[in-house]
Amino acid sequence: MNVAVIVLDTMRKDVFDEHFDWLPGVRYEEAYSTGSYTVPAHGSLFTGAYPSEVGAHSQHEYLPDDRPTLAGLLSDAGYRTRCFSANPLISHLFEFTRGFDETEYGWHILNALPETYNWSKDGFFSGPLRYPESVVRAVLDGDSRTLQSLKAGYEMFRAEDDGAAHFLRKLRSWSFGESEFLFANLMEVHSPYWAPPEYATTDARSVDMYADSEEVLAGDFDSELFWRAYNDCARYLSEMYRDIFDELTDEFDVVVTLSDHGELFGEHDLAGHRYGLYDELTHVPLVVSDGRGGRETVRETASLVDVFQTVLGLCDVDAPAETAGHDLRALPSDREAMTEFHGLRPLTFDQLRENGFPAQDVERYDEKLRGIAFAGYYGHEDVSGFVEYADPGGVDPRSRLDAHARDSATVGTPRADRELADSTKSQLSKLGYI
Secondary structure, three states, X not given: OOEEEEEEOOOOHHHHHHHOOOOOEEEEOOEEOOOOOHHHHHHHHHHOOOHHHHOOEOOEOOOXXXXXXXXXXXXXXXXXXXXXXXXXXXXXXXXXXXXXOEEEEOHHHHOOOOOOOOHHHHOHHHOOOHHHHHHHHHHHOOOOOHHHHHHHXXXXXXXXXXXXXXXXXXXXXXXXXXXXXXXXXXXXXXXXXOOOOOOOOOOOOOOOOOOOHHHHHHOOOOHHHHHHHHHHHHHHHHHHHHHXXXXXXXXXXXXXXXXXXXXXXXXXXXXXXXXXXXXXXXXXXXXXXXXXXXXXXEOOOEEOHHHHHHHHHHOOOOOOOOOOOOOHHHXXXXXXXXXXXXXXXXXXXXXXXXXXXXXXXXXXXXXXXEEEEEOOEEEEEEOOEEEEOOOOOOOOHHHHHHHHHHHOOOOOOXXXXXXXXXXXXXXXXXXXXX
């Protein structure tokens, strides 16, 4: 059994439904992420636990080493495990590649590595002579690894997008056996929303979505510009993913396609995915394709924690007893899925304060929040109270949230002992994380 899990990072469900209607498989229409950004969602994907349980969230952005990972369990069972990531947060820098036998990085990560020469500081995209000039500087730079730096610069120079084209090339070059697990994170629809020229209907390259953090949180920004740019990127990724999916289905028995979270474009007076548990952030696409073609719809509530249990089940590998999820092939009708927000990321918190955002508002946005989905209902805590998107049908969602909180005490403490390298901060800044 060969299984692939592909994350279309930051893909909203409504945009996915519009641009990926061609994708065959079982569609879980009521699927929810466990958080509103990359770290908590991937922590759940890789461990089958909620962010509070595994300790991967905004206050602890590293995958702890005290829980078995999906890749590690499969590797121990004799599977070859491979990872392709275009997202710096899903890398060894944050310990998310534990358990993978082989890892390939996109150019964002290659340029985020501490030992890589910082190409950006030379104005890499400023002109044709910048590349050869920077190569000379990289070779002469005694603080960086020459071959790694040259590879990073080369991938940055040839980059057609945020990593999908690179991933497609790797797929075509890899030789797969009979027991394979492949994970990939693709960043095409993540900010700054730079679609290839032939797909772009607007130009968002000269506009920094996060130039003024106060405006971003307050929603005073050009939402139409970024919405169009985002959809351009989604259209491009859909076309690229057709080719990727064709390659995957030649080698893999099951392909799981999903998003880790969505994005806001002025809804709730917010932008991006820095704050909250809104439906636009947590309601995500989830499709399981097994090569039979056609489409099927499942309405039972699903969660990203279920992917862990499902993949292990497909591969006939036992899941740890503490797994929170269910096998997607047998979801109970009374299933509840939880969502969690653990406060602002410390770097975001500091940036808001430094940019003059009122201290009392920063502290309000820094509160922990919880949400719950069941039977077509979703509701969550918010800075202004409790937000509901449907009638709970006589059920008290807050009491169920309280029960979940009692059952899963938050673990993970801030990692103040780890200082990010300037190269890492530079790439995270380009992606709006800082």
